[in-house]
Amino acid sequence: MNKLPRSFYDRDTTRVAQELLGKYLVRVTNGVTRIGRIVETEAYLGPHDRAAHSARGLTARNAVMFGPPGHAYVYFIYGMHYCLNVVTEREGHASAVLIRALEPVANLTGPTNGPGRLCRALGIDRSLNGHDLLSDDFYIANPPNQRKIAVVKRPRIGVEYAGWWARRLLRFYIANNPYVSRA
DNA sequence: TGCACGATGAAC
């Protein structure tokens, strides 16, 4: 499959977040290839973004965000869910894109609309934190027929504590797609 | 060493 190159991730985070819409997220385990089409994302712009995990500097948890682009940043939240991000921009910039919803394409069971749900459906957990997305068992690829996508821009979900940053339009989803986590 | 809280989801 047409895997996205490292250079795709090494660009402006808001742009990467929007261009990830329509791409295929692929996870291979035990010979089973699970595929979901990315339909919703959020951009986290770096240490200056008060809603980003990197806003309070480098810690053991967010270290992957400070690393090179094209790697998975997976964290555990609310005591029971995992969330998947892809690291963007040059090393040290500490920015990432949260994958919020998928449209099932192959071998997916259970809901995939929501960051926690999609991780469960693809078997994504802490063991994939820091995993290279140019690997053969976990990667993002161009779909067979990339069609023109209408992008909707909204404020990010669940970051009300971030003040002005919470109001910025950094959540992106495919217009009228039924698999978006919420309208 | 203790504790408040979260880039969520499910139930009520």
Next chain:
DNA sequence: TTCATCGTGCAC
């Protein structure tokens, strides 16, 4: 609107 459930970060 409330609660489950626990790792993380920061206050003592």
